[in-house]
Amino acid sequence: MANRTVKDAKSIRGTNPQYLIEKIIRSRIYDSKYWKEECFALTAELLVDKAMELRYVGGVHGGFIYPTPFLCLVLKMLQIQPEKDIVVEFIKNEEFKYVRALGAFYMRLTGSSVDCYKYLEPLYNDNRKLRRQNREGQFEIVHVDEFIDELLREERLCDVILPRIQKRHFLEENNELEPKVSALDDDLDEEMPSDEEVVDTEVKENKREKERRGDRDRRRDRSRERERREKDRKRERSRSRDRDRRREREREREREKEREKEREKERSREQREREKDRRDRDRHDVDRRRDRGRY
Structure with missing residues (x-):
């Protein structure tokens, strides 16, 4: 088959x-x-x-x-x-x-x-x-x-x-x-209950329901309070990070200014040295021409 x-x-x-x-x-x-x-x-x-x-x-x-x-x-x-x-x-x-x-x-x-x-x-x-x-x-x-x-x-x-x-x-x-x-x-x-048992059961159930609602409300309030505190902490951490970043940027700008001043000083020093070298060469050329004219 x-x-x-x-x-x-x-x-x-x-x-x-x-x-x-x-x-x-x-x-x-x-x-x-x-x-x-x-x-x-x-x-x-x-x-x-x-x-x-x-x-x-x-x-x-x-x-x-x-x-x-x-x-x-x-x-x-x-x-x-x-x-x-x-x-x-x-x-x-x-x-x-x-x-x-x-x-x-x-x-x-x-x-x-x-x-x-x-x-x-x-x-x-x-x-x-x-x-x-x-x-x-x-x-x-x-x-x-x-x-x-x-x-x-x-x-x-x-x-x-x-x-x-x-x-x-x-x-x-x-x-x-x-x-x-x-x-x-x-x-x-x-097992069907009598009318009195039904009433008692309803009263007890209503009481338990009120207690459950109260517990739910309290849990909800605690949850909201935790969420609010957590949001505040996050907001504070965010602000703190922003402040740190601003301070770091300001310090970086200050350091950049200092570096620029140093570079400017270096350029000025190099300029003075070049001027001095040029004057020395000019004096040397004048002395050489004077010596040739003497002989």
């Missing part, structure tokens, strides 16, 4: 079921060691055994996009397209939580909106922990009910784009789904 979808497989939302996983990720799965060694010639019956061996959920990780065994089995299910009854049994399996997670993920990819709500919402009562490998290859803890909530609400999970499903209230309005009943409703009815 290689990597082809089974011949009698039904198209999912008008496309090959395997195409629900992006091409680059499919290619990485086909090239992975787990796919070649563990998923080769895998049937729906043998798939259960592989699912029971799962120890974490996740999509891909690392720079080279390494797929997790969980994602490999999801693609294998899309390839062999097991019967709906088998998938439902996966979801109802209470002993192996990763088998349940695998079945729920596959149902979310291939099931109708009604089926997704019908079979996945009961899993909100499952609070067991799942290990999930993130994109960096690190493990994190997520509960089954959180995982189911992400399946029903998020657009992408485990690096797979989830098909769109209808909002629950639309299905309820069309009488396709019964209104959602929370498992906590009965407990809430039993």
